[in-house]
Amino acid sequence: xxxxxxxxxxxxxxxxxxxxxxxxxxxxxxxxxxxxxxxxxxxxxxxxxxxxxxxxxxxxxxxxxxxxxxxxxxxxxxxxxxxxxxxxxxxxxxxxxxxxxxxxxxxxxxxxxxxxxxxxxxxxxxxxxxxxxxxxxxxxxxxxxxxxxxxxxxxxxxxxxxxxxxxxxxxxxxxxxxxxxxxxxxxxxxxxxxxxxxxxxxxxxxxxxxxxxxxxxxxxxxxxxxxxxxxxxxxxxxxxxxxxxxxxxxxxxxxxxxxxxxxxxxxxxxxxxxxxxxxxxxx
Numbered sequence: 001x002x003x004x005x006x007x008x009x010x011x012x013x014x015x016x017x018x019x020x021x022x023x024x025x026x027x028x029x030x031x032x033x034x035x036x037x038x039x040x041x042x043x044x045x046x047x048x049x050x051x052x053x054x055x056x057x058x059x060x061x062x063x064x065x066x067x068x069x070x071x072x073x074x075x076x077x078x079x080x081x082x083x084x085x086x087x088x089x090x091x092x093x094x095x096x097x098x099x100x101x102x103x104x105x106x107x108x109x110x111x112x113x114x115x116x117x118x119x120x121x122x123x124x125x126x127x128x129x130x131x132x133x134x135x136x137x138x139x140x141x142x143x144x145x146x147x148x149x150x151x152x153x154x155x156x157x158x159x160x161x162x163x164x165x166x167x168x169x170x171x172x173x174x175x176x177x178x179x180x181x182x183x184x185x186x187x188x189x190x191x192x193x194x195x196x197x198x199x200x201x202x203x204x205x206x207x208x209x210x211x212x213x214x215x216x217x218x219x220x221x222x223x224x225x226x227x228x229x230x231x232x233x234x235x236x237x238x239x240x241x242x243x244x245x246x247x248x249x250x251x252x253x254x255x256x257x258x259x260x261x262x263x264x265x266x267x268x269x270x271x272x273x274x275x276x277x278x279x280x281x282x283x
Contacts, residue, residue, distance in 0.1 A: 036261065043254035060251035061259075070256055073240035078263070080151050080226075080236065081219040084158035088215040091159065092166025093208060097200075099167070100174040117164045126228035129157045133229060150234060157229040158219040165218065166211035173207030205274075213271040217264055 043061070047054040064070055099111060117125060133153050177200070185195040223238040230239065237260065244253055 039254055040258050040261070043251060043258040045251050045254070048250065060255040064252040064255040064259075067252060069235070070237075070240060070252065073235045073237045074256060074260070076151060076235065077220055077237040077260075080154050080158060081216050083151075083155045084162055084219040085212050085216040087155070087159045088163040088166050088219075089208060089212045092163040092211055092215070093170050093204065095163070095167045096170035096174060096207075100171055100177075114164050114167060117161050118168070122161075122224045125161055126157075126225040129160065129225060130228040133157075150231070153229050153231070154226055154234065154236070157225050158222060161222070161225055162215040162218050165214050169211040169214060170204060170207040173204060173210075177203055209271050209274050213267060216267060220260070220264065 042053070044056050044058065045053055045060070046057045095114070099107070099114075181199055181203075182195055185199045186192075190198070221238055222236075223242060226236050227239055227242075230236065235243075237256070241253055241257065244250065
């Protein structure tokens with residue numbers, strides 16, 4: 001077929017001159033973004049059931065803002081995601097450094113165990129954490145604590161699920177580190193701590209930001225693990241949406257989901273800004 005032949009100076013993945021790539025890109029865009037755009041559009045719908053377009057309104061956002069239960073669930077999700085991201089990033093970075101820098105017995109086995117939370121079904125992880133919290137008495141103890149400490153079991157569960165992802169991302173970044181930079185820093189008189197803080201950490205920065213963003217999004221939209229480990233008085237946004245959707249999709253749910261999408265997009269943009277190399281001033 002003529003579209004399979006390469007023109008002079010054209011690469012096999014030249015998007016501008018390949019009809020197949022254009023069709024593939026359009027199909028991927030349609031499958032990924034059209035449902036999201038539909039959700040955002042129907043968040044402004046006047047129809048109470050949110051299924052048929054009736055007209056434009058901003059009242060859904062006002063109703064969602066005045067829905068105390070929905071706002072509480074969204075606040076819980078954001079707080080849990082922030083704490084889980086911070087702790088997961090610290091633990092994941094330390095484990096990545098440990099696996100990258102040192103040799104110790106059963107290192108290969110430890111690396112395999114690190115991948116378990118990633119490869120096993122999430123429902124198995126949720127059941128395992130439920131059994132752990134139930135047998136240790138944390139499920140009953142944490143419920144009586146004041147907010148946000150009553151979210152401790154969910155935060156611990158999210159950290160256990162998220163930090164292996166951070167470890168994988170950070171370690172993949174460290175693989176490309178040039179050890180000669182570290183040796184040069186020591187030759188110039190820098191201490192171990194100065195070398196770590198001024199040479200290794202800046203090199204890790206893109207991996208740390210990417211891992212933190214991944215942990216934040218995983219924690220923010222997690223449903224299965226939260227469903228198993230949350231107490232009766234603790235509700236997160238995904239769990240709240242699930243309970244509401246069982247009675248029908250309302251425009252308020254679409255509005256709250258749109259707000260969550262905006263938060264994720266803003267976090268992604270900030271992460272990309274932080275990952276971008278600093279512009280050097282003109283000499």
